[in-house]
Amino acid sequence: MSAVIENHEHDHHGPQKGILRWLFTTNHKDIGTLYLWFSFLMFLTGGAMAMGIRAELFEPGLQLMDPIRYNQLVTMHGLIMIFGAVMPAFVGLANWLIPMQIGAPDMALPRMNNLSFWLLPSAFIILLSTAFMEGGMPGFGWTFYAPLSTNYPNIAYFVFAVHIMGISSIMGSINVIVTIMNMRAPGMTLMQMPLFVWSWLITAYLLIAVMPVLAGAVTMLLMDAYFGTSFFDAAGGGDPVLFQHVFWFFGHPEVYIMILPAFGITSHIISTFSRKPLFGHSSMVYAMVSIAVLSFVVWAHHMFTVGMPLAAELFFMWATMIIAIPTGVKVFNWVATIFKGSITYETPMLFAIAFVVLFTIGGLSGLMLAITPADFQYHDTYFVVAHFHYVLVPGAIFSIMAAVYYWLPKWTGNMYDEKMGKLHFWLSFIGVNVTFFPQHFVGLAGMPRRYADYALQFAEWNAVSSIGAFLFGLSQLLFLYIVIKAVFAGKKATAQVWDGAEGLEWTVDSPAPYHTFETPPKVNG
């Protein structure tokens, strides 16, 4: 009964007017938009902190801030970029695209969807409010190694913020899985699902498996700090190395959570602009599943230097190296898709190609780090910083930008400014490489992470790195301008938008109507 009545209402109402539309919305497109804008805001916040870090590191010595402030900026930069920028951006894309790509009218649990978004701003308000408190922001690094972190002031704010972010991610993932499992258009088998949907299905399972472990880790931290337990305090019979095991048991799947959706996005874009179907759809799926499964058995490669026995070091070294195989399958798959295609280089394609090239560089430095004996030299140097920024900035973030350019005409109904888009790409591409490539050099030369100051011999490359960072940071304002411009004006987009694009989302009008696929489309195997 109620279903009938609600359906009747849905036929007539559009979005509510004013701010209440955004507060109470249960529409997947509205929530996707909220997620994307929130993540962009956090991207700028975390980016501003990165600018502070690079300004301090521009020359040796302490110029702008004391080491405590510096550590706080590094910590908050990491937390904000991971939990505030990259993850919400992918959830936003999932909200916009998954229902449209599988021919569903909305997400399966729309009210929970609303809640999982609105928890996020509260979490970050709690986390950022520590900036205005005595004791200041957390400064123990985003990895919050105990017992260092348990001795910090304001740790309870950090713990509760992480709890809330975790709840938000878990609810988002449950929503994604339930939607994909139950609401696919009739005739669409699992194997026929678009790769972005596949990548998110796997990501959602990873999130459900590891976010509760993160919640457990921070709960133990809270108990150590305030309730007299000693999970991680050696003095009370606990074990600090145990913390690292628990943390990285969450942490390694977490880094794949931040890259798997990027694989899906890149597959769509490369296929569209090469005007060829993807070289191997099911091999991509199997590769992603293997990466996800392997991510649970490699965590200790983050902690080779804690004094593990040789057998464990070897196991984690080999397990880590095996991941290169499915990753290689993906990279060759993209290359084979481009091969002999009719390629055009619109902005999304430029970002996608840069993703493949630069992510591969980051992946290769990851393989170098996986070699146990070599890791003792690289551990906690800027080589590690260069490695994970190569997989996260031109990896995850470039793929998000590619996705925004690619689907923006579908969302807004207007084409973005192609010239400006290309300018944004080249500035970002040059900026990223100038920032992070030199960090390989200083890292191999022995410059350690997490210090506000460094030895004179590293001065030149750090100055270069800072200039690159300012270039990259400033060019993101251009991105903001391009997106805002496309929201309000621009050449009208057709429903198809890109002539090589395939998928259900291109069968609806541009901009996508507020409600799509209220009658499911037919999909033929």
Next chain:
Amino acid sequence: MAKNNFSSKIFLNLVSAVIFMFFFSFMLVPLYNVFCEVTGLNGKIYGPSSFFVKDDVEKKDSREIRIKFLSQVNESAPVNFFPSSNEVRVWTDKVSKTSYIAENTTDKQLTLTIIPSVSPGLAAENVKKIQCFCFEEQTLKPYERQEWPVRFYVSSEVGDNVNDIYLSYTLFETDRVLTDNMNHGK
């Protein structure tokens, strides 16, 4: 939108997976301890070992091993705590004796727990303690200074590549005041 049955089933499965994983993270603590106890990997010492246990393992020749003593005080404990000698040379299977000194620097009575650790971790099971202040809680009256004896031997089953063993004790106050803990670090 009507919810269909299989939708809520998968939803409930996922929620239970979340709850399971949350408690699984706590289960990692005992699992880790058992794992370390069985494999002897992290240098922890579990309870006293008896000198008189007869084992069938053939004893190797006695050889000399250098033992270094370390001490650490948890930052919240107002105690001076140090070994009476920093280093001794012992013969395997021969019982040796040393001691640690602890001094209360406050006008309050303190209850203390001391946690031992052995490095390299794989030699931990070969360091047998017969008498140790770490077996039970210790109390220090205001400004009291005590000498705590340790009697131990190193079993000759210790690996041939082990010539130096570090024996470390970390002392902490058993009933730390919670508010103290909340405020320190500022």
